[in-house]
Amino acid sequence: MLGIIGGTGLTQLANLEITHRQVGRTPYGEPSGALTFGRICGQEVIFLARHGYGYTIPPHEVNYRANLWALKDHGVDRVVSVATVGGIHPGLIPGTLVIPDQIIDYTHGRAATYFVESDKPVIHHDFTFPYCDAMRAALLQAAASAGISLRDGGVYGAVQGPRLETAAEINRIERDGADMVGMTGMPEAYLARELALCYATVGAVVNHAAGRGLSVDGIQMEKIQPVLGEVMLQVRHLLEQLVTNDAAGLCKF
Ligand SMILES: CSC[C@H]1O[C@H](OP(=O)(O)O)[C@H](O)[C@@H]1O
Ligand code: HPA
Numbered sequence: 001m002l003g004i005i006g007g008t009g010l011t012q013l014a015n016l017e018i019t020h021r022q023v024g025r026t027p028y029g030e031p032s033g034a035l036t037f038g039r040i041c042g043q044e045v046i047f048l049a050r051h052g053y054g055y056t057i058p059p060h061e062v063n064y065r066a067n068l069w070a071l072k073d074h075g076v077d078r079v080v081s082v083a084t085v086g087g088i089h090p091g092l093i094p095g096t097l098v099i100p101d102q103i104i105d106y107t108h109g110r111a112a113t114y115f116v117e118s119d120k121p122v123i124h125h126d127f128t129f130p131y132c133d134a135m136r137a138a139l140l141q142a143a144a145s146a147g148i149s150l151r152d153g154g155v156y157g158a159v160q161g162p163r164l165e166t167a168a169e170i171n172r173i174e175r176d177g178a179d180m181v182g183m184t185g186m187p188e189a190y191l192a193r194e195l196a197l198c199y200a201t202v203g204a205v206v207n208h209a210a211g212r213g214l215s216v217d218g219i220q221m222e223k224i225q226p227v228l229g230e231v232m233l234q235v236r237h238l239l240e241q242l243v244t245n246d247a248a249g250l251c252k253f
Contacts, residue, residue: 002045002243003076003197005067007184008084009204009228011049015040015236024070028111031066032057035074043243046076050184058162059183065111068191078135078198078253080242081188082235084228086209086219088170089154089179093213094227097148097234098203099139100156103130104178105186107160112187114194130189135200138242138251145250146241148234154179156203158186164219167211181209198253202238204231 006013013036021034036047048067051057071079087093115123136152143150157178159165165173165181173181180203192199206224207213245251 001075001077002043002246003071003079004045004047004239005050005079005081005188006047007050007082008055009206009232010082010235011051011053011055013040013047013236013239015240016045016047022074024066024074026066026069026073028065028069028114029063031070032062035070040243041240041247043247045243046071046074060107060110060161062184063111064188064191065114068188068195068197069114072195072197076197078132079192079200080135080139080239081199081201083182083184083201083203084206085156085180085182085203086164086207087180087205088157088174088209088212091151092154092180092205094205094207095231096151096205097143097231097238098151098154098180098205099136100180100185100201100203101129101131101136101153102155103185103189104155104157104173104176106173107158107186109160110187112190114191125190125193127190127193130193131200132198134251134253135198138245138253139200139202139238141250142238142241142245145245146237148238148241150238154203156185156201157181159183165210170209170211180205202235204228204235206231
């Protein structure tokens with residue numbers, strides 16, 4: 001079953017016919033909220049709002065382990081994560097949708113593995129390609145079917161937050177090779193790998209990263225809001241096409 005993790009601007013899915021909600025308890029504590037079970041275009045999905053349904057949990061306090069564990073525990077085997085990002089690459093202007101293919105992790109102090117010291121033997125998971133190819137391909141196919149323009153590939157720089165970056169930090173992150181910046185991409189993607197979930201991210205560019213674009217007064221949430229509204233409409237449409245293609249057997253998971 002498909003699990004959808006919604007981020008900023010996607011605390012609920014307007015096109016989800018809700019059947020029920022269930023609190024998902026896990027050995028790692030409480031997820032960000034109850035799991036929302038429902039159907040999109042007749043297909044069963046589970047939705048979870050990463051920052052809570054009231055948008056109360058900041059990125060560094062999200063219980064990423066509990067979120068992914070709860071989804072898996074309820075039958076999810078593939079996950080679309082929706083994440084808003086700041087655009088660094090000149091092609092990633094506000095309003096763009098992008099399917100990243102790589103990650104650089106700048107986060108720290110987050111619970112970033114299910115393994116504990118007493119686990120023997122020590123396991124090192126391959127993470128060369130951090131996103132699931134099949135899910136990336138399914139998202140790109142859905143965009144093509146629905147006529148939604150979507151950029152294929154890009155490096156997601158995962159920062160700690162909750163503050164936004166300085167212009168110099170963005171310059172450094174760009175030199176490192178990142179094309180976009182967000183605060184939630186890690187450890188979410190890696191934990192999905194440990195749980196063998198087929199996971200990919202839809203990045204929604206909602207602002208120019210700090211010091212980029214024409215803005216002289218920095219990054220203002222009031223300016224982000226209208227872009228968020230527009231871009232999340234596209235995301236909902238994309239998700240509808242994704243589940244429709246999945247039901248028609250067009251996705252090779
Ligand atoms: C300027 S909004 C910052 C906030 O939005 C992103 O959240 P998400 O990835 O869940 O959409 C970013 O990572 C920050 O948490
Ligand atoms: O500019 C940003 N930086 C970090 N996270 C973000 N999430 C949306 N925009 C941004």
